[in-house]
Amino acid sequence: MKYLLLLLLSFQACASEKKSGPVNPLPALNEIITVETQPGFVRWVSFAIEPGQETAELWCKDQQLKHAPLGQGRRFAYIAETYFSDLKPYTCRLILKNKTEIPIVNFLVKPFKYKEEKLKVDFRTVRLSKKDLKRAQKEQRMLAGLYTQSASEPYFNRAFVAPLDSFITSIYGNRRVYNNAHKSQHLGTDYRAAVGVPIPAVNRGRVLFAGDLFYTGGTVIIDHGMDIFTVYGHLSEVKTQAGQIVNQGDIVALSGHTGRSSGPHLHWGVKIHGHYVNGYSLIEETKKQFP
Ligand SMILES: [Zn+2]
Structure with missing residues (x-):
């Protein structure tokens, strides 16, 4: 609050x-x-x-x-x-x-105090098996390579928008403490969404990745140019493919609860030159460029 x-x-x-x-x-x-x-x-x-x-x-x-x-x-x-x-x-x-x-x-x-939320989860979901760890690490390396391929100029010529206007179940930046021990941060925004809700691209860009990942399940990543990327996670169905140019509002996926997800929702991440930031700050700042 x-x-x-x-x-x-x-x-x-x-x-x-x-x-x-x-x-x-x-x-x-x-x-x-x-x-x-x-x-x-x-x-x-x-x-x-x-x-x-x-x-x-x-x-x-x-x-x-x-x-x-x-x-x-x-x-x-x-x-x-x-x-x-x-x-x-x-x-x-x-x-x-x-x-x-x-x-x-x-x-x-300026300092910003992010909220802490305590969660109790099955230990198997925080401690990965050897096989899962190997898969997750392999995917991290693959993504790190993809994230170096951003276009040098922007694909977009209007302000960014939020992917959904449904209830936000978890805001950006919450510090999460699992079982009073394991700590992490929630560096995206979660929206309430039943399985099968159409998910639009928040701005024009080129699809960098469309497929399945260990943590985020069905995932779409869009390169908007200038090292600005948006990520859509836990999808039940991906409706685009890597390399495709998408416009703002184009449906790229359907929401779901795949990957490490506690229930159906959309996880929306915004990554800018290597840092996950609050997507709403990108929306506000692009309004300055495109009033
Ligand atoms: Zn999330």
């Missing part, structure tokens, strides 16, 4: 910003902007560049991130803050061919 209130407050803060000024005051050339972020959130930033600097590398912490044209000599990027953030401020910078570094955005990371 407290979390929901915080979430609402943070979105209200966004809304009041919109009223008081332009949705996104675009920074001038050589202007360093300061942006507040939170663990598990993504921020849209835009910046000006000089002609010929389109190929400059964008570096945030120790990661090189993709950036794409916004028109009129400007570029944009979506910058995710890991759930496991050390909360230290940092500066993203462009590195030119001649190694000159141009700082473009300072990030301030």
Whole structure:
């Protein structure tokens, strides 16, 4: 409840910003902007560049991130803050061919207190058999390879939307303690959905994976470009295939309770350059790019 209130407050803060000024005051050339972020959130930033600097590398912490044209000599990027953030401020910078570094955005990371939920489960579901462990690890390696194949420019040209508007049974970021011992985090959003509910793509993209996985069962992963991916899990039926271009609203699957699932629901994950973030922060930030 407290979390929901915080979430609402943070979105209200966004809304009041919109009223008081332009949705996104675009920074001038050589202007360093300061942006507040939170663990598990993504921020849209835009910046000006000089002609010929389109190929400059964008570096945030120790990661090189993709950036794409916004028109009129400007570029944009979506910058995710890991759930496991050390909360230290940092500066993203462009590195030119001649190694000159141009700082473009300072990030301030506000702490965010995620809720803890205690769950009692059959120990076999937290301690994997050798065979299951081997399968899960093999799939992790396969997915890690796929996640390096994102398109350098976005497939989408409108804001992201939520996959369902049904009741959310588990919000992003809950810290889970199983049987008072095993700990993990829920880095996605769970929606109430009976078996067989049509699941739409939340934005345009290219299907990266469509098949069965140990943890998430029937799974569809869509690459939206720029290392932005959405994941749909525990599906009863996959209705697309890898390589297919899908538009926002296209039905890619039917909901279910396959994989490690306690009951029928949709698990929706948003992964941005390696970090699972709150999908609602992506929805809000893409509204800044596409008001
Ligand atoms: Zn989930």
